[in-house]
Amino acid sequence: MEIAIELIESMLGKFTSEKKWTLQAIEQLSEDDIISSPSPESNSIANLVAHIRGAVHSRIETILLDIPDTRDRNKEFEKGLKMSKEQAVTKTRDSFDIIIQYLEHLKSTPELLMSQPFLNLPPLTYSQVNNETTALNLMMAIFREVHFHTGQIIYAAKIRKGQLVWNYD
Template sequence: MNEIKNILNDRFEAIERRIVLVLEQLDDEQVNWRPNDSSNSISNLIVHISGNINDRIGKGMNKKPFTRDRDGEFEVQVITKNDLIEIIKTSLREVKVTLMAMNNEGLLETQKTGNREQTNLEVFIQSATHFSEHMGQILYIAKILKDEEYLTTTVPKKKRV
């Protein structure tokens, strides 16, 4: 199980690193930009990721009191990029600390997520997938906004010898 935890932790580290690198390229107006009324801004997506973490990890695993307003996560928001950086760092820190502190029995405990029971391990795996999907949306919005000035968030590939 430690190998699985390390793989998941690395995934959460990469998600955090890439989202922060994107946010650092944008200004406050850009992080709150919505392409149209039925689409989300980067702010919406980060607030949604944080809501998911607070619900599934904070409340579901760490037993912290939390009442989620999922619909509110997608309403028009105006949040500074610095606040968004802090939100994503704080939220993903809770995920990583919780994951790495959890023993095998804890990973196999279940919680109700939506209408089904899932083990905590399944919640971590599903969260990594869910956050990666939203990270892709965040990257795409940033590419639209920055166009030629967009700097990739991936690590450059090494040349093969």
């Protein structure tokens, strides 16, 4: 189990760091920055935050908190999606906190890393993983998805603000 703990701790460090940088970027934006898209084909920061929150809900909250999957993925990508800066910060913080909570749960019970948490749940929707996936594969998919979209959030924030100010503490 030593390698499992190392992997989980590595993911915890990565998600903690990703949370910090994403929140710092969002906190420097205006309400208009949150809902503006870099181009007509692009997603706004509001869309990206909603999408991350939806993915975390359908993939982790259904396991960790036994909450039924009520995700509306299409709504996450609606053009003109309204979201305040405060909502963007809260949804981002909540998403990362849920991921980190699940990783802490796995760290305390590393044997669950190879479990199949969705096996007896309704079929997954909008997911790269299926109901036979392992907790490890789920976390790898979440890792890829969240990192991809937080990169887009930071890039969109730089487009809107030019230079961002980073706190490295």
